[in-house]
Amino acid sequence: MKTYTIALAGNPNTGKSTLFNTLTNMRQHTGNWAGKTVLRAEGTFQHLDTQFTLVDLPGTYSLYSNSADEEAARDYIIFEKPDVTIVVLDATSLERNLNLAIQVLEMTNQVVVCINLIDEAKRLGIHIDIRKMEQKLGVPTVAISARNKTGINELLSQVLKVASGEIVPSPTPITYNDEIEQKINELVPSIQEMLGDRLPARWVALRLLDGDESLLTTMKLWLTDQDSYKKEEALQYGQTACH
Amino acid sequence: MTFEPIPLSEAGTGNKMRLTRIEVTGVMRRRLLDLGFVPGNEIEVLQKSPLGDPIAFRVNNTTIALRSEESSLIWGKRLGG
Numbered sequence: 001m002k003t004y005t006i007a008l009a010g011n012p013n014t015g016k017s018t019l020f021n022t023l024t025n026m027r028q029h030t031g032n033w034a035g036k037t038v039l040r041a042e043g044t045f046q047h048l049d050t051q052f053t054l055v056d057l058p059g060t061y062s063l064y065s066n067s068a069d070e071e072a073a074r075d076y077i078i079f080e081k082p083d084v085t086i087v088v089l090d091a092t093s094l095e096r097n098l099n100l101a102i103q104v105l106e107m108t109n110q111v112v113v114c115i116n117l118i119d120e121a122k123r124l125g126i127h128i129d130i131r132k133m134e135q136k137l138g139v140p141t142v143a144i145s146a147r148n149k150t151g152i153n154e155l156l157s158q159v160l161k162v163a164s165g166e167i168v169p170s171p172t173p174i175t176y177n178d179e180i181e182q183k184i185n186e187l188v189p190s191i192q193e194m195l196g197d198r199l200p201a202r203w204v205a206l207r208l209l210d211g212d213e214s215l216l217t218t219m220k221l222w223l224t225d226q227d228s229y230k231k232e233e234a235l236q237y238g239q240t241a242c243h
Numbered sequence: 244m245t246f247e248p249i250p251l252s253e254a255g256t257g258n259k260m261r262l263t264r265i266e267v268t269g270v271m272r273r274r275l276l277d278l279g280f281v282p283g284n285e286i287e288v289l290q291k292s293p294l295g296d297p298i299a300f301r302v303n304n305t306t307i308a309l310r311s312e313e314s315s316l317i318w319g320k321r322l323g324g
Contacts, residue, residue: 062277066270096279096303 003051004163007076009104010088011097012059015116017041019088019146020056023156038069047156050163055082061096063103066214074215077107078199079222083163086155088114091121091128091143101137105171106203111139112158112169118143118151139169173202183209195223246321252298252314254288260319261285267316279303280317 010016024043041056057076058069077085087104089097094115104111115128134141140158144151161167175181187205195201199219207215248263262282267275279302280286287301297308309317 062273065274065277093304096305099277 001049001051003053004083004160005053005055005080006159006163007055007057007080007082007085008088009057009073009077009085009100010059010116011061011090011100014059014088014090014097015146016059016088017056019086019114019116019144020054022146022149022152023052024054038072040072047160050160052159060100062100063107064210064212066212071214071218074107075218077104078203079218081108082110084110084112084159086112086114086159088116091115091117092124092126094128102174105137105139106174106206107200109139109169109171110162111171112155112162113137113139113141114155115141115143116146119145119148136172138172140167180209248318248320250315251286251288251300251309251317251319252296252311254319254321256288256291258288259285259322260288261322262317262319264318265316266318267313271313275313275317278305278307285322286319 008016008020020041020043024045026043038058043054043056045052045054055076057073060067060070060073063070063074063077076082085104085108087101089101101113113133115130115133118128121128128143130141130143140162142151142155142158144155146152158167162169176184184202184205187208188201191199191201191204191208195204204219251260254260262280262284264282265272265275265280284302289299289301289306291298296311298311298314299306299308300314301307
């Protein structure tokens with residue numbers, strides 16, 4: 001049976017872990033992210049005839065501030081390449097939440113955007129045009145309430161479509177000013193020559209322009225010895241816990 | 244009436260400000276941008292500590308307190324009368 005790996009990304013307090021527990025029925029293992037005292041939770045569930053492994057990434061506002069939890073989330077998405085990353089957004093504060101969504105969409109197209117707390121938003125009189133958001137972002141977008149378990153089936157069906165390749169999302173690219181775009185164009189050919197399609201060239205170019213040294217260090221480790229990188233990432237299972 | 248840009252550290256309590264420039268650099272700049280201190284965004288000065296530092300701001304519906312080290316490097320124009 002085919003197993004897909006799904007990562008859950010999102011801001012703190014968006015109900016990521018509620019969704020995690022809903023999907024896995026609390027069947028989860030927790031441990032630490034390699035070399036970091038950041039809790040890592042992993043669980044499994046089935047949808048239709050497909051087995052899924054679900055990884056709960058640390059809740060972060062960004063992937064670029066170089067704190068341990070943000071590095072763990074970034075490294076997982078970029079180096080471990082989950083089949084699908086679900087970006088969980090808080091329907092009641094989309095503006096702040098979309099920052100992370102845009103960052104993930106620059107890293108991978110294998111994304112489903114999941115707007116959680118939709119019941120809470122309705123209560124506050126916030127109306128969200130899901131179809132319009134889907135159009136603007138260029139990836140499947142689903143509204144759910146993890147707490148009341150609404151929208152979960154629709155979410156899983158979109159996740160399965162993206163994982164199986166039935167849907168190939170094409171995120172709307174972010175265009176920067178002329179100066180930055182020109183520098184990106186200068187860098188991309190050499191990056192592609194060096195890395196092939198192992199990492200997204202445009203994203204790597206942006207990180208280089210940003211002077212992201214922590215990424216370079218991790219990338220070096222990953223490129224020189226993928227086996228030892230994998231070993232370091234190996235899970236240390238701790239006690240089963242709800243978090 | 245229009246207002247000239249001033250550093251947030253000098254803005255009065257209760258004022259709403261439209262951000263114009265962020266002069267903070269490095270990792271802290273990134274963090275501030277992530278939290279919503281972005282040029283063009285509107286913030287509100289909520290309250291000041293007894294000694295005037297740090298100052299609490301409302302940004303993207305969240306309360307964030309900044310020391311003057313940072314808030315003196317974030318510029319904005321006062322909105323309204």
